Amino acid sequence: MTDVTVLTRHEMARRVAQDIPEGWYVNLGIGIPTMVADCIPDGREVLLHSENGILGMGAAPAPDQINPWLINAGKQHVTLRQGGAFFHHADSFAMIRGGHIDLCVLGAFEVAENGDIANWATSAADAAPAVGGAMDLAVGAKRIWVVTEHTTKQGAPKLVERCAYPLTALGAVSRIYTNLAVIDVTREGFVVLEMVPGLTLEALQAQTGAALRLKDKQDV
Amino acid sequence: MTDVTVLTRHEMARRVAQDIPEGWYVNLGIGIPTMVADCIPDGREVLLHSENGILGMGAAPAPDQINPWLINAGKQHVTLRQGGAFFHHADSFAMIRGGHIDLCVLGAFEVAENGDIANWATSAADAAPAVGGAMDLAVGAKRIWVVTEHTTKQGAPKLVERCAYPLTALGAVSRIYTNLAVIDVTREGFVVLEMVPGLTLEALQAQTGAALRLKDKQDV
Amino acid sequence: MIDKIVGDIAAALDGVRDGSTILVGGFGAVGQPDALIEGLIEQGARDLTVVANNAGAGLVGLAKLLAAGRVRKIICSFPRSAGSVVFEELFKAGRLELEIVPQGTLAERIRAAGAGVGAFYTPTAYGTKLADGKESRMIAGRNHVLEFALPGDVALVEAWRADRWGNCVFRESGRNFNPVMATAAGLTVVQTQHVAALGDLDPEAIVTPGIFVQRVVHVPYGDPRG
C-alpha cells in the first residue's frame, strides 16, 4: 500500500462529479456529497435539488453575499441559479419519492453487496437517531451512489456482506465511490470498475468485507 | 294549496343566501346552488370556491367583459375578486376533502331522513353517470345544504325515508331548502324550520316521503 | 445546455406507443392541450387509455381522438356533458370502456402516482356504488376507501409560459389538472402559449418545476375554444 495514493475527500467528490451527465436532477447528501456541487464542470447544466424546497441551487455565495433566507438541507447558505424554483416540503418529497430525482449521492456507514445501505443510525440502541430525508431519498431517487472512505477510521470495512447498522433502505445503492476505488453494486455483488493507481485487487479485497471481482472487459 | 305561494328558483337561492354568514368558504353546485352566488348581499364577504382551482370568485362578468380563461366548475364564465387565488386540482380537492369548506350547497334527486343524498345517477343501471366532484364535496365540506324543488315534476317526493337512487354520500346533508320549506336533517329525522305562508304541516307532509315534525319552540 | 424545447408537435410526441395511458389536462375547454391531442391523432398511437376530467365535447380535441377510434378506455369523472356526443355513441356501441372516478379521487390518484404514494385511503365514495369491490377501512372514526395511484405513460399539458428547463406557469382556471398530471407520467409534454427566457419566471411563482417536464413545444394557441 505504500505506493498507493488514496483520494482526498475533494478528489472523491470530483470523481463523482465526472460521472454526472448534463441534464440530471441531483440531490446531494451531507458531507462529501455536498462537495460534489462545486466539482461539476462549468457549463454542464446539472440541476441540484434540496429537500427544503429548492431546485436549481447554485454555487456557495461569497461571504459578503450571503442570503440568510437561502439554505440547503445541510443548513449551509447557497444560491439559486436562473431557472431555479422554490416549493414546499410535501412537493419537494413528491419529487424525491415519485422517482423524479435522477441521482442521489449519499454518505454511508455501511453498504452491503445486495445494495442495502445504513447511513442514519450508528447502533440499534440509539434511541434518537436523526434520519432526516435519507430514507425517502434512498427509496425514491432513480439511482443512489454512495461516496465514502473505503474503511472506517479504525480500518474496518464499510463495504460488507450484510449491514450490521440499522438500515436506511434495502437494495438501494447502485454504485460506490471510495478513496480507493469505484465499485458497482450488481446482482452478482461488488464489481470493481477502477482503482487508484498502484492498488491491487488483493489489497482492495483485504479492506473490503465482501467479495470483489474486477469488471470483465466484455461486461462493458 | 291554492293559497300557497311557492318559491321560485331565484327565491329559493335567495333564501339560502340569507343564511350564509360572512367569512364562510362556500362551494356551490350546479343549478339553483349556482344562483346563490348572486343573492349574497353586497358587502357580506363570503368566499366562493370552485373545484377547478379558484377561491374568491366574484359575480358573473358583463357580456363584453368575459375572460375566456376563467370558468367555474359548471363551465360558466366568472370573475375573480381582489384577494382571490388560483391553485391546481389536487390542492382544490385537498380543500374540499380536508374539511376546509364551511358549506357546500348541492342539488339532489333525493335526500333521506338520515341525511343520505343521491344526486349523481338517476338509476343504478345507468352505466355512464357523471359524478364530477359531488362525492368529494358531500363527504368533505363541513356542512351540506341541499336546495331543490320539494317534489319531482311528477309530484313524487324528493325527501324520503331511504334513497332509491344510487347514493352520493351517507348521512351528509344537514339542511334542505325547498320551494315550500326549510327543513333540518336531525338524528330524529326531518324537522321543519319554516314553511311558505299559507302552507300547513299536513299539506307539506303529503308531499314528503318521510315523517316531518315542526321544530319545537324549546329546540331553539 | 439543457433545452427541452422541441421544434414541432411531431417531435413533441415522438415515440408514444400503442397501449399507452395518456393523462390529458384541462377542465372544460380551458387549459386543454388541444394541439397535442390533434398531434396524437397524427402520430397514430392506438389502443390508448385516456385519463381526463371530461370525455370530450363537440368534434375537436379529445372527442376527435375518440372518434378516430384510438381510445380503448377512458377514466374520468364527468363523461356526459353538453356536446359529449362522440363519447355517448361509442359508449352505447360498446366500443369504449369507462371508469368513473370522483373528481377529487381522480386528482389525488394522479398526484399519488407523481408523489410515489402507492395507494391512499379517502372518505370519498364510501358506501356508494363507486366503492363497490374496493377495500374500506375505519380510520379516526371515519370510513375510508382504498384508492391506488394512477400513473400515465404520457401527460399532455397546456401551460401559459414555459422555459427551456421545462418550468411552467398556467393561466387562471387553465391550471386545473395540468400541474398534477405533469408530475405523474414518464413523458410529460407541454404545449405552451409563450416561451419564457430562463430566469424570466419568478422562482417563487413557478407552478410546475422543470423536473416534471420532458418536452416543451411552443403553440401560440390563443383563447380556449368552446
Place this chain on the structure above:
Amino acid sequence: MIDKIVGDIAAALDGVRDGSTILVGGFGAVGQPDALIEGLIEQGARDLTVVANNAGAGLVGLAKLLAAGRVRKIICSFPRSAGSVVFEELFKAGRLELEIVPQGTLAERIRAAGAGVGAFYTPTAYGTKLADGKESRMIAGRNHVLEFALPGDVALVEAWRADRWGNCVFRESGRNFNPVMATAAGLTVVQTQHVAALGDLDPEAIVTPGIFVQRVVHVPYGDPRG
C-alpha cells in the same frame, strides 16, 4: 369584512389548550415562527405534542419551549443537530417522548391530514426499524408501509407577506414545511413579516390561500437568526 389580522401575539394564540398538538413550521432557522413560539411560552399551554422537522437549537425558539417543560412529546425527522442541547438533555433524562419520522413521510402525513386523506402507503422506510410494527403491503411490485395522517390542533407558521383574508406567500427556503402545516390544523396562526393589502398578492402566486388560515399577526422579525 373578513379581517384575520389580530393585534398582538397574545390574541393570535388565545385559547390554545393544554395537551394540544402543535405543528411548527421552519427548516433550520429559516421560516421558523419564533415569535409565535415565544408567545406560546407566555401563553402557558402545557403537555404539548410538537411536530417539527428539528427539535430546536440553542436556547431560543423551540429549544426554549422544550426547556420550559411544556412539551410532552416531539415528532420530528432530525432531532439531533448542532446545538440541540436542550433536546438531548431532556431526552436522556426521560422527560421527553420522541417519534422519529422520515422527513418525506412527515411532510406527507401532515399533507394527508390537511387533504382529508386518512392514511397512505409509502415505500419509504420499508424494511427498516422505522417501519417496525407498521402494516406493509406490496403495491405495483414494490413494498410499501402504511402511514397515517398527522393533524395538528394548532399550526404556527411564518410567512413573508400575508393579507387580511389570510393569503400568504413565503420567502425562498423559508417556505419549507409552512404551507403544508398551514393546511393541517384546526387553528392556523401566521406570523408575517409584511402585511399586504387585499389584492396585492398575485392570485397566480399565492402559496397558502386564506382558507387555511385563521389568524395573522404582523411580526417584522427580520432575517432568520442562527
